[in-house]
Amino acid sequence: MRRVAQVIRLRPEKADEYRELHRSVPEPVLDRLxxxxxxxxxxxxxxxxxxxxxxxxxxxxxxxLALMAEDPATQEWWQLTAPCQEPVKEATPGEWWASMEQVFLME
Incomplete structure (x- = not known):
């Protein structure tokens, strides 16, 4: 198992919309995940x-992740969520959600 942590900026004017979208994520998107x-x-x-x-x-x-990106339901979902987000300054070129380094784990 691999743990993945990522960060992105939420556009403040889109915060309520983003929360509302995530109250009912479409089942096909969850199924693809x-x-x-x-x-x-x-x-x-x-x-x-x-x-x-x-x-x-x-x-x-x-x-x-490539399979997910090809999924029509996921593409539609990303069209709704993408306008709410913008990459952080630490993101590498072309990276949307920036990957974070794990520095500690307690199991």
Whole structure:
């Protein structure tokens, strides 16, 4: 299992819309996440920073993320959520959600 933590900026004027969207994530989007071996996925908000965490239980995260990106339901979902977000300054070129370094883990 691989733990993944990421961060992105939430546009403050879109905060209420973003919260509302996540009150009812479409089942096909959730199903695609599960079929891509993603579990325990959560998103947290502090100020204008969104922090996401999930556990990956597959063998090839890049391949599963590519499958997710090809999924029509996921593409529609991203069209709704993308206007609410913008990459943080620490994101690498082309990176939307910036990956975070794990510096501590207690199991």
């Amino acid at each position: 599960r079929r891509c071996h993603i579990a325990n996925y959560s998103i947290h908000l502090l100020g204008d920073q969104l922090f996401s965490y999930f556990e990956y239980h597959g063998d090839d995260l890049a391949a599963d």
